[in-house]
Amino acid sequence: MSWQPNREQAWDLLIRYNSNEALQRHAxxxxxxxxxxxxxxxxxxxxxxxxxxLHDLDYEQFPxxxxxxxxxxxQDLDTDPVWIRAIISHGYGICSDVRPxxxxxxxxxxxxELTGLIQAAALMRPSRSVxxxxxxxxxxxxxxxxxxxxxxxxxxxxxxEMMNWELDRVMQETILGMRQVAPALGLDGPAxxx
Numbered sequence: 001m002s003w004q005p006n007r008e009q010a011w012d013l014l015i016r017y018n019s020n021e022a023l024q025r026h027a028x029x030x031x032x033x034x035x036x037x038x039x040x041x042x043x044x045x046x047x048x049x050x051x052x053x054l055h056d057l058d059y060e061q062f063p064x065x066x067x068x069x070x071x072x073x074x075q076d077l078d079t080d081p082v083w084i085r086a087i088i089s090h091g092y093g094i095c096s097d098v099r100p101x102x103x104x105x106x107x108x109x110x111x112x113e114l115t116g117l118i119q120a121a122a123l124m125r126p127s128r129s130v131x132x133x134x135x136x137x138x139x140x141x142x143x144x145x146x147x148x149x150x151x152x153x154x155x156x157x158x159x160x161e162m163m164n165w166e167l168d169r170v171m172q173e174t175i176l177g178m179r180q181v182a183p184a185l186g187l188d189g190p191a192x193x194x
Contacts, residue, residue: 002080010050017073018060027053028184029115030108036177037107048104051086055108067091094155100162110159113152114174117141120148122178122187129189130178138171 005013014027034052038045058069067088074084089098089105090112100109121141122130141147142156160167182188 002083003078004047004080004083005050005054007046007050007053010053013077014053014057017057020060023056023060025185026115026119027056028181029119029178030055030112032181032184033111033115033174033177034104034108036180037111037173038104040173041103041107043104048107051083051104052108055087055090055112057087067096093158094152100159103163106159106162110156110163110170111174111177113155114171115178117148117151117156118171118175118178119185119187120151127189128187130175130182130185130187131189133175135168135172135175138175139168142167142171 015024018024018027030052031049032052034048035045038048054070054074056066056070057073059066062069067090071084071088074087085098086102086105086108088096089100090096090108092099092109100106118130118133118138121138122128122133124141125133125137142153145153156170157167160170163170178185178187
């Protein structure tokens, strides 16, 4: 039977290949959002979360081979091919020719870039928190190409079309998903000083 890592095994694998805290936080953000969306689709949050956690497995050590090196690593571990396909599909059109087909794949493709935009928007707030970030504010940031210029808005739009969801709805649900893991991301605002 193919390997299907649990959350602890996935985290151990992630940190074996990624020592950069920013990349680890991004993986945690995507994991949290994937768990949130799994609930919306009545799917397994553990499965969706682990796939979200591992989506950038190769990025720190092999950025020029992103997705293809992840495929190699996971195949060497005899990982379930369905899991590998789901992870690789998030790079569709950029570093992978695997088109997202399942709900899980479409969501991962869509929210990967969006979590980066939300993190940047939250860090610009006086609270430095996602807890008080509102959709209206995020939409303004989305429409400002110079803000978080590395975030590929076209990928987000393309993903929304694949999901057949409105951009506003995807943005709102992604904010809610990130709120669930805000402390792990350092986006829950400053500690109360008494």
